[in-house]
Amino acid sequence: MYKTTKAGFCIKKDFLSAQELLELNGEISSCDLLGSCELGEGENGEPCKGEGLGVIFKKDKLLEVYEKLPSLKPLLDKCLKEKCNIFYFCAIKLQDQGAIAPHFDDNLPKYCDEVHGSDRELPPKPYCTSLFYANVPKEIKGGALFFPSSTLNLTPASNLFVEFGDLEHSVSPIEAPKGSFRLSMALEQYKYLSTDLELFPDVLFIKG
Structure with missing residues (x-):
């Protein structure tokens, strides 16, 4: 049986050193894995499009x-949970009008359904989700992180780390000047049985 205990909520400012943040922004924003992607539905029901990359x-x-x-390395070394054994990382570049409707993170169960069919039962949500805002230019407005189950909302800022268990969440519309973008990174952390781990590749880099 899977345990249902989840991680709590925490916020940490200045999560990485200035040099670590500079190197992270430079490498990810220019990575050849970045590609166009749909990030679920926006607030108006239209697909939210951006650029992204993923790693299982x-x-x-x-x-x-x-x-x-x-x-x-500096980011993951600080936020990986010891009890978790498989992860889904994604980096997302959002530009003007980018928004994401309320949702639960479930990329590994979705991957399993696509590859193996829906007859395999996995926990529908991760043990926790960690979110890191790598680059939030001051000229970008909006893009707040909302949690429908509470009154809490979070204004993004560069070098801000947030961990929120398995809560439903959404992102409000972004207003950004032409050429500006916000770079954020999410890490879904899962604790799976050994038999279920066999359903996934050891490492898989995903473009877009």
């Missing part, structure tokens, strides 16, 4: 992730 990886293959994307 098991804990014992973390070094392979660092070989491809070395700037991730």
Whole structure:
């Protein structure tokens, strides 16, 4: 049986050093894995489009992730949960009018359904989701993080780390000058049984 205990909520400012943040922004924003993607529905029901990249990886293959994307090491080393054993990381560039409707993170269960069919039962939500705002230019307005189950909302800022268990969340519309973008990164952390881990690749880099 899977345990249902989830991680709590926390916010940390100045999560990385200035040099670590600079290297992370530079590598991810210019990475050849970045590609066009749909990020679910926006507030008006239309698809929210942006650029993104994804990585599925098991804990014992973390070094392979660092070989491809070395700037991730300071970030992941600080936020990976010891009890979790498989992860979905994504980086997202949002530009003007980008918004994401209320949703639960569930990228690994979705991947399993697409590859193996829906007859395999996995926990529908991660143990926790960690979110890091890598670059939020001051000229960008909006893009607040909302939690429908509470009155809490969070204004994004560069170098801000947030962890919120498995809560439903949404992103309000962004107003950005032409050429400006917001870069954020999400890490879904899962705790799966060994038999379920076999359903996933050790490491998979996903463009878009």
